Amino acid sequence: MVDINMRIKYLSTFFISAMLFSTTTFADLQKGIDAANIGDFETAKAEFEYLAQNNYAPGIYYLADLYANGHGVARDYNQAVLLYEQAVKLGYEDAMFALAVLYQDGKGVKVDSSKAAELFTQAAKKGVVAAQFNLGVLYTNGIGVAKDYELAIDWYTKAAAQNYTLAQFNLALMHFEGLGTPKSISKSYIWNTIAEFNGNKDASQSRKLDERKLSPSEIKLAKEKAEEIYQQIVAGKYVDGRRI
Template identity: 40%
Template sequence: MIGYQENTLPVNRKRIGVDTMFALSCVVAIVMAGISGEAESASGKDRRTMAEKRCDALAASPDAPGVRGEQVNFERINVAAAFSACKEVVQDTSKPRYWYQMGRLLDKGKYYREALPWYLKAARQGFVPAQYNLGVKYRDGQGVQRDDSIAAALFRKAAEQGDADAQFNLGLFYADGQGVPRNDAKAVAWYRKAASQGLAVAQSNLGFMYEHGRGVPRSLREAAAWYGKAAAQGNSIARRNLANLQGGGSSYSYDDELMQRQQTRDLYRNAGDPNWNMR
């Protein structure tokens, strides 16, 4: 009687050799595929890095955090070149800076409605420059129906993160009762935050509040001090008001100040003043 055998098939040494060769070829193929995949992944990362650098060079704001290398002021953006460089980046990125930059370059091209979703996407991630620019859009009614209350809310988000321009604009809203109930004390508080960061227009407005006793006890000494800080930076309104104080007179009335601010708004924008202009 034939005993039980675990393997009744005859051993075929030649077959084993073929199988071994095949197995080795599979292993080599897998290893090479892995190496190729890593090379392709590295190549993809290199392409993305280069694309980000091109987008930064053509659309990055000097005021935006996390930007290295070249930046460009809003008025100098080449819209066509920047769009070509940034469109690839925004399709596959989780970095809000690039969403903001796409909004920024579209904004420069006066594609206001198209810019809004990109600003909003970045603003929702807490990206301060996007919150500020979106606030400007709602303040000025560009690409969206003007809404001062939304503008104030957006300026507040940026202001609470320390943005001086947003702090100034929020102070202005409180001083004017624009989008928020008029509150001189809150206006002074926000002006002071921006002024302490060296923002000349906030220093000038803070001087005005001290001179006229709005939100603070009237103090010509404090008014002159803040006018002096702003005047030293070239602020023309502060220079005039300081000269009036030193001559024993008084600066323009608040209504005159509002009228002049409205009249010079476009001038500030064309001159690239960050308090009115996009960033």
């Protein structure tokens, strides 16, 4: 007969051990990141290699970054690709984005826009804001995917909701041109204003152009809406850009 108390004791010990390993790996990761931030790439590499050997996705990702950027090692895109691929298999979203960029630029792999789009999509669905923006660009221009302005707007909106100013500016352009959505100078003004709040100088110039096409009352309403949406974005509560 199996001693149930022994089984519970074993499971408790295993759980505590798993917690200790998790805490240790996070500490090692932070030690590696801190070392890299001050230019101590030898220490960073040692920490990341240890974590990679233990199949810890963030450690594998940061080790790949060292090879991709030539920090503490000779730049080696081929090795970076291999490591990013390992982290991607473990579901690490930052590695999905980094690998997508390499496929987009043809570094360590042949240029493959479709593969890049696939990886950007994986990362975007996990909330990586730069991937969401890049997908918007791909769908706007039909790079690696079929051109689809509505999908472009959807991805720009997701990125804009995370206060990504380039996505906010591009949303304004889509509304101004009527791409994937009815043409609306008011909505263009709104998103240009929001992007301008984030210091986007191009958006500032575009907003001034929008202003010439709007009445004083329309400008007042658009400005109020922009401020309202911006506060929602900052609070992490903005979701649907199609309902403004």
